[in-house]
Amino acid sequence: MLSEIPKINGVYINIFLQNPISEFSSNSPEYLHIYCLDNVGLSKSRNAAIVNVESDFIWFLDDDVCLTEKDVRFALNIIQEGDADFFRIRIGCIEDKRKCYKRYNKVSKVRRVNLLQVSSIEIIADLTYIKKQALQFNENIGLGTKYGGGEEVHFLIDAWERGARFVFSDTTAVYHSCREEGRTLANNEIFEIRGATASRFRSYGALLILRWSFRYFLKYKNLTYLRALVVGYIRGYNAYK
Numbered sequence: 001m002l003s004e005i006p007k008i009n010g011v012y013i014n015i016f017l018q019n020p021i022s023e024f025s026s027n028s029p030e031y032l033h034i035y036c037l038d039n040v041g042l043s044k045s046r047n048a049a050i051v052n053v054e055s056d057f058i059w060f061l062d063d064d065v066c067l068t069e070k071d072v073r074f075a076l077n078i079i080q081e082g083d084a085d086f087f088r089i090r091i092g093c094i095e096d097k098r099k100c101y102k103r104y105n106k107v108s109k110v111r112r113v114n115l116l117q118v119s120s121i122e123i124i125a126d127l128t129y130i131k132k133q134a135l136q137f138n139e140n141i142g143l144g145t146k147y148g149g150g151e152e153v154h155f156l157i158d159a160w161e162r163g164a165r166f167v168f169s170d171t172t173a174v175y176h177s178c179r180e181e182g183r184t185l186a187n188n189e190i191f192e193i194r195g196a197t198a199s200r201f202r203s204y205g206a207l208l209i210l211r212w213s214f215r216y217f218l219k220y221k222n223l224t225y226l227r228a229l230v231v232g233y234i235r236g237y238n239a240y241k
Helices: 042-052 069-081 112-117 127-132 151-161 190-201 200-221 222-237
Strands: 012-015 032-036 057-059 086-094 121-128 165-178
Touching: 012 042, 042 127, 042 151, 057 127, 069 086, 069 121, 069 165, 112 151, 112 165, 121 127, 121 151, 151 190, 190 200, 190 222, 200 222
Parallel strands: 012 032, 086 165
Antiparallel strands: 057 121, 086 121
16 A cells, blocks of 8 residues: 555655654655654654654644545645644545535634644654754543644644634645544543633633533533533643643
């Protein structure tokens, strides 16, 4: 499968394996770099990428996405035509590429609250800026930890607080399965870190808690999720760092 990835000038593929498979190393094309990590956790693999990759921009992808050479060139055009430190692209459905993975609204001027809707595979970022600002993913949250989510949102909020510039593109450049199976299931910890995320919005965070409580109760009919939201909000994000 890896041998079918085409070479594109200026593009390097870096794969971080947390379950090392040695046979990949000897047969990899020169534009494909494989790193074997002795730890687990999505945030840890993202941080390993930040430390080890040497490029102008970085695109944080997962192993269950689909993209083609055409999609990579779309991404390159977005970078070349834009003027930002972070670009958000859209995710399409593998099953029907006419559809999007989630609902998107056109965003002309990015606000801090817009970052709440961003997934990690939508992020194409200026790696030089990330390293200069010493930005890292919080390794206490995200898949592979007790609190299995929210790491990308806090990474982006950290960047926002350092003055990063954002552009939200309407281009779909990566595809993911839109089936419900295999997605992270709701649990108290997910909602707790969601509440901690709201705490970073100060007084507006209380409005977020009210809005999310109403939405999630209608969807899940589970009061413990609402309590977890409030617990995370009261504890504040710093308690999870």
